[in-house]
Amino acid sequence: MLTKRIIPCLDIKDGRTVKGVNFEQIRDAGDPVELAALYAQQGADELVFLDITATVERRKTLSELVNKVAHKINIPFTVGGGIKTEEDVSILLQNGADKISINTSAFNNPSIIKSFAKNFGSQCVVLAIDAKCEANGNWYVYLNGGRVKTDKLVEDWAKEAVDLGAGEILLTSMNHDGTKQGFALDITAKLSETLPVPIIASGGGGNEQHFLDVFTKGKADAALAASIFHYKEIAIPDLKSYLHHHQIPVRF
Amino acid sequence: MDTVIIQYNAGNIQSVLYALERIGVTAQVTDDPKKIKAADKVIFPGVGEASTAMQYLKERQLDQLIVSLKQPVLGICLGMQLMCAYSEENNTECLGIFNEQVKQFKPDNISIKVPQMGWNTITHLQSNLFKGLDENSYAYFVHGYYASIGKHTIAQTNYILDYSSALQKDNFYGVQFHPEKSAKAGEQIIQNFLSI
Numbered sequence: 001m002l003t004k005r006i007i008p009c010l011d012i013k014d015g016r017t018v019k020g021v022n023f024e025q026i027r028d029a030g031d032p033v034e035l036a037a038l039y040a041q042q043g044a045d046e047l048v049f050l051d052i053t054a055t056v057e058r059r060k061t062l063s064e065l066v067n068k069v070a071h072k073i074n075i076p077f078t079v080g081g082g083i084k085t086e087e088d089v090s091i092l093l094q095n096g097a098d099k100i101s102i103n104t105s106a107f108n109n110p111s112i113i114k115s116f117a118k119n120f121g122s123q124c125v126v127l128a129i130d131a132k133c134e135a136n137g138n139w140y141v142y143l144n145g146g147r148v149k150t151d152k153l154v155e156d157w158a159k160e161a162v163d164l165g166a167g168e169i170l171l172t173s174m175n176h177d178g179t180k181q182g183f184a185l186d187i188t189a190k191l192s193e194t195l196p197v198p199i200i201a202s203g204g205g206g207n208e209q210h211f212l213d214v215f216t217k218g219k220a221d222a223a224l225a226a227s228i229f230h231y232k233e234i235a236i237p238d239l240k241s242y243l244h245h246h247q248i249p250v251r252f
Numbered sequence: 253m254d255t256v257i258i259q260y261n262a263g264n265i266q267s268v269l270y271a272l273e274r275i276g277v278t279a280q281v282t283d284d285p286k287k288i289k290a291a292d293k294v295i296f297p298g299v300g301e302a303s304t305a306m307q308y309l310k311e312r313q314l315d316q317l318i319v320s321l322k323q324p325v326l327g328i329c330l331g332m333q334l335m336c337a338y339s340e341e342n343n344t345e346c347l348g349i350f351n352e353q354v355k356q357f358k359p360d361n362i363s364i365k366v367p368q369m370g371w372n373t374i375t376h377l378q379s380n381l382f383k384g385l386d387e388n389s390y391a392y393f394v395h396g397y398y399a400s401i402g403k404h405t406i407a408q409t410n411y412i413l414d415y416s417s418a419l420q421k422d423n424f425y426g427v428q429f430h431p432e433k434s435a436k437a438g439e440q441i442i443q444n445f446l447s448i
Contacts, residue, residue, distance in 0.1 A: 118304070123396060
């Protein structure tokens with residue numbers, strides 16, 4: 001049986017792991033290669049690296065990091081952050097990344113989803129969406145790391161992207177991210193029930209119950225979290241054991 | 253021992269190279285027919301799209317080379333699918349080593365996702381490729397197309413239906429999952445292949 005995936009996310013800036021709280025107040029959470037190896041050893045099912053470096057050197061720094069990670073770990077990993085062109089994708093895949101994640105660049109130029117899917121396969125194209133629920137109850141797409149609001153509804157953009165060839169959706173709720181109060185169950189379930197691709201839920205995971213809820217009520221295929229793993233608030237083996245006891249299929 | 257990884261336009265070549273390095277094997281990545289022919293073991297990896305990959309192989313006559321190989325050959329993921337007869341992915345004629353057909357997963361229920369992405373179990377293991385592995389070992393899969401079950405099936409997985417998660421015919425082996433990304437179980441499978 002296909003298992004639900006637990007995915008630690010490493011936000012990378014200048015080659016180091018950082019984590020924003022509500023996309024602000026970045027704190028240093030360690031060396032990404034060390035963390036990646038630790039998580040792989042503990043039973044993480046996959047890893048995501050999101051590069052938030054703003055400098056022009058970013059591409060080189062990132063591909064070097066990807067290369068180091070790829071040498072060290074024996075589970076799959078996704079890399080995102082600033083990917084715009086086929087060449088960007090090609091460099092990352094050549095350095096050992098398994099999938100790439102695109103966000104703002106895909107929103108601004110949706111045709112890249114199609115060309116990436118055609119050239120590299122849908123299965124390596126992850127569309128990341130930063131989503132925020134407004135007072136009117138609708139979920140809107142935000143860009144540039146959550147700084148720029150759009151008028152696009154999350155469910156509309158997700159559907160368009162999947163139609164263009166996105167193979168997976170990484171949905172981050174900005175309302176929940178950093179709060180440790182639980183994942184955004186409703187929008188996650190809505191996407192999962194209406195789209196034919198896997199949904200990775202992100203933002204708000206603070207305890208074991210939250211992960212159980214996102215797999216049952218939220219119908220997520222995978223759950224992603226960062227700081228609770230980085231700061232050892234939840235150990236992956238304990239989390240998986242808890243999920244297993246609650247009849248969620250997980251890999252040991 | 254001389255191990256080569258066939259170089260072509262499919263994404264996970266480096267991943268396979270690094271997986272070999274982690275178990276202490278230095279492989280050569282090459283599209284040189286002489287080197288491929290002379291190798292003790294050949295790995296034919298692949299992440300990507302079938303028609304693009306086949307076109308690339310044909311342009312370089314690697315298609316004819318692969319089918320003529322006599323040493324153990326391991327196709328991985330798209331590599332395995334390309335070793336089959338035909339793929340529904342953009343209606344692609346493939347290498348025809350295995351006569352199994354590659355079809356698209358067509359779930360009857362939207363809650364079942366395509367591509368299958370993640371860790372699933374491998375069962376009905378019947379090859380020295382799986383020596384030392386337990387039934388129901390976990391392997392990492394990422395694929396929207398699958399090879400049907402046929403006479404060359406040496407492992408099965410269930411997702412929507414039972415399908416071939418590994419195939420073997422003579423010196424040709426293929427695995428649908430990614431041993432290079434399947435933690436300890438994957439490392440064992442790679443080691444087993446290198447010991448054939």
